[in-house]
Amino acid sequence: MQWYFVAALLTILTSSQGILTKLSQNKDSTYDYDTATVPFLGEIFKLLVSCFFLWREKETSPTPPKLTKEWRSMQLFLVPSVIYLFHNNITFLTLKYLSPSTYQIMGNLKIITTGILFRIFLERKLTKLQWMAILLLAIGTTTSQVKGCGDSMCESLLSGHITGYILAIVSAFLSAFAGIYTEYLLKKNNDSLYWQNIQLYTCGVFFNMGWLIVGDFQSGFEKGFWWQRIFNGYTLTAWLVVANLASSGLLVSWLMKYADNIVKVYATSMAMLLTAVLSQFLFDVKATIQLVLGIIICMISLHLYFTPVHMLVDLPAIETPVRREEDP
């Protein structure tokens, strides 16, 4: 399978997520199901799918899939979950200092921090052109989100508390680091991707379970234990939300192994713009010039990052040197 096909599919699934979530609301624009259970069920779904694929791989593959089962290696799969645990708590804290719209704008920093950590930890060199493309992607997504002066936006971006900005930057680094670390884990050896997924999602299931238990404690068990109400109010659309989230996760994992974090960042950024465009048609949201500008900027960025340079500057293609026998 080609990575750009997977990336395109991820773009479509990710952009459907917001729309499906909105469609899963009841008439009062609230949710009949407990939205906190969605990530947990998503992890279960991914775990089951990965188990199935690993079983099929064992059955059909002529050579048995490689599975590293040492604890030294397996414990590393805890790391992304631990990072996300920190990240989620910091997000919670950041929102005490910054307005949601400022937080959303600051979230685009993740594109740049991913580039930085990609360079540092995975030691992947990027050309100046690719750095500019990454910067442009962040600028493009930000542009599309700017509400403009006149309403609160203009004030709030500059009037947030400095602690909030620092936390948002830390948050952008943590979230990027989780992605970079996952890429490192999946590419570290040539274990079967499904086996690697099983380790990753098993951790995910337990951490999400912990999250639900904490929630129960915080609400003083008002609604009882989480497992007593886990499937309450789940409609078909709500299940689609879970299935969609889980499928996106599986595609991300595939991209991390066979492509890289930058491809994933492009797919999810494009998804954000696609969601905005689809919302125009589905939910009667007004088109803004910022959205149009943001889309053009991101398209240029995509082009700059992925187009071979000889096509950008009309040079003859540089041929890969072919190894040949020494002349006698």
Place this chain on the structure above:
Amino acid sequence: MQWYFVAALLTILTSSQGILTKLSQNKDSTYDYDTATVPFLGEIFKLLVSCFFLWREKETSPTPPKLTKEWRSMQLFLVPSVIYLFHNNITFLTLKYLSPSTYQIMGNLKIITTGILFRIFLERKLTKLQWMAILLLAIGTTTSQVKGCGDSMCESLLSGHITGYILAIVSAFLSAFAGIYTEYLLKKNNDSLYWQNIQLYTCGVFFNMGWLIVGDFQSGFEKGFWWQRIFNGYTLTAWLVVANLASSGLLVSWLMKYADNIVKVYATSMAMLLTAVLSQFLFDVKATIQLVLGIIICMISLHLYFTPVHMLVDLPAIETPVRREEDP
């Protein structure tokens, strides 16, 4: 003199123009002098400066400067003035259909039309990378001007009359064509630039004079003939406005001869952003996130357009093939 030095100077002078004009207002934020006379006096100023420089060139240059004096060649210098005459009338018409802020946004199209006509009429090839840089420049200047939804902007951009948009596009082509045609004229032969300027500005003086006369007719000679009040209310700052406009004009002419229209477009676009930044400090205008985004986009565009490609993608520099004697 290096072209980038001239371009930087043009950026500074152009960005001062708006600020000087604002500073030349009286306490009631109106003008004591007739602003319609500024372009006319500017043309006179440029004509005098060019005459002086031509005289000095004749005196000091070891070889006499080349001056083509055929009518066939001289009449071509009327063309830019005629185009501007059309352009100014179309602007006037466009503003009946579009709001001033929409007109301002549409004005950024001139960057793209300049690129198109540069390619078609001057037959200068641009790489895909340079095309994307030009598109980004237009996007960047537009981004910096977007007021955002919430106030009238969001509505007005989409609700203008179609005739207005067509006129704005025609206007962008005309204005770009005047620039391209001037570049063609100045580069057509190796006449002294000062002699070419004299022809250009003589036409400019007459056309601007015509414009003042038309104004007098339109106002029913309420304020008498234009020459009776031409210097009325001119303060030192007002004279600086004239001198600044004229100096910018002379630099543009230099750039057209020794660099090109794209360099000029970059200089004036950067000037627009510089004006916006300076206004923050001088006139207590609030900084917007759009301005910051616009500046970054334009900086990336500048970098993409002018940086040699081997520096963008870390290739070894391509050496210009040196002609050498045939081996014996």
